[in-house]
Amino acid sequence: MGETMNPKVLGIALSDISTGLIFYPDDEALTFPTVISKKKNEDAWVVGEEAYALALDGKGIITDKLLKLTRKNGIATIDGTRYKGRDILKLFFKEIIQVGMEKLYKEKPEEVVISLAGLDQNIMMDIREAFVGLGYQPNHIHIISKEESFIYFVLSLKKDIWNNRVGMFDLSDVSLTYYEMLANRNARKLFVSAESENMDEAFNLQILSNPSGAKLADKILTSVAEKVMDKKQFSAIFLTGQVFSEHDWAENFISFLCSRGRVYLDTNIFAKGAAFKGVDLANENSIYNIVATCEGRLKSDIYIDVVSGGKEAKIYLGKAGDFWNEPTTELLLVPDNSEIIDINVVSVDGKDKKNIPILLDFLPKRPIKTRRIFLKSSFLNNKIMNLEIADAGFGDMYPATDAKRNIEVSIWD
Structure with a gap:
């Protein structure tokens, strides 16, 4: 670090x-x-x-x-x-x-x-x-x-461990979860994405107490690994969960993983990753300087195009890597089009774009550029944004009314 x-x-x-x-x-x-x-x-x-x-x-x-x-x-x-x-x-x-x-x-x-x-x-x-x-x-x-704790744990290690795709299997008595992380650097920041999938093939760890059960568990894990990892290559693959502290029973599974990348064992990855995240937060300047997209973080930039002071600009309601529970934006807007506000969504890599028109037909009818609205945005999770839109009036000419609406917007399907 x-x-x-x-x-x-x-x-x-x-x-x-x-x-x-x-x-x-x-x-x-x-x-x-x-x-x-x-x-x-x-x-x-x-x-x-x-x-x-x-x-x-x-x-x-x-x-x-x-x-x-x-x-x-x-x-x-x-x-x-x-x-x-x-x-x-x-x-x-x-x-x-x-x-x-x-x-x-x-x-x-x-x-x-x-x-x-x-x-x-x-x-x-x-x-x-x-x-x-x-x-x-x-x-x-x-x-x-x-x-996110998986991301910070991996980034705390030497770069050759995470210079390519990183996988991880987390096995407990109630679940089997596969994690995958990928880092990409541009000129200024390191963009890191992580995803996880709860596998239906989870099993009761008590089956490891006898040879036939252990053989079955090894077969299940090997099958899952072949499915989720496909033909991809990895710079590192981690195993976490106390059950892996003794892994002689998983010979075929580990052999398959070794054919895809270096395999490491650490039974406390999530607690360590949380601690490394805390150290980063405690520092005045970030140690890692990353944009993380994962559960809990927005995976896209969400913004409105505006004209302010005669110049075109973007007002961001949220940016990729923001914690979805934090960005709350309050704006007073005068829409050019009196019936619509356009919300723009752009994925972190810029490849996927989406325009979401928000209809204002519930507000009082007024001439163009005399309809002023109050807009407050917040996020319910990394896929759904809530917009609170209310009539703000337009001076003495058009006093504010009680017209308002809460609208849930799906950022991505």
């Missing part, structure tokens, strides 16, 4: 199965099953393997699938008290960070980056509020996708 300061950064990889922690600059990761137990008749909580042990002894009440519980706004009744899912998740964060600080002799982190799959506004708000409630500053809490 080169020379940089050593900020106090915590990278967290969160899922319903396990949660990994990295306190930068350490390479040592702590991994916890994503479960929590409340000690019976006490206001005390334990997490991970200790939570399982407490429940097995009959001294604790265990709660699992914390992410799922939070996503569905669920309630858990524990020791006679009802807890919201997001409150239990907050307790879990508190306990794992405390355990991590004690085991690794660390101080409270200043920058926290949480990596998870399936970003949406509600889960991001719940996680952010949990950390604010634990005393962290809102502008030092960052939530990114697993695809």
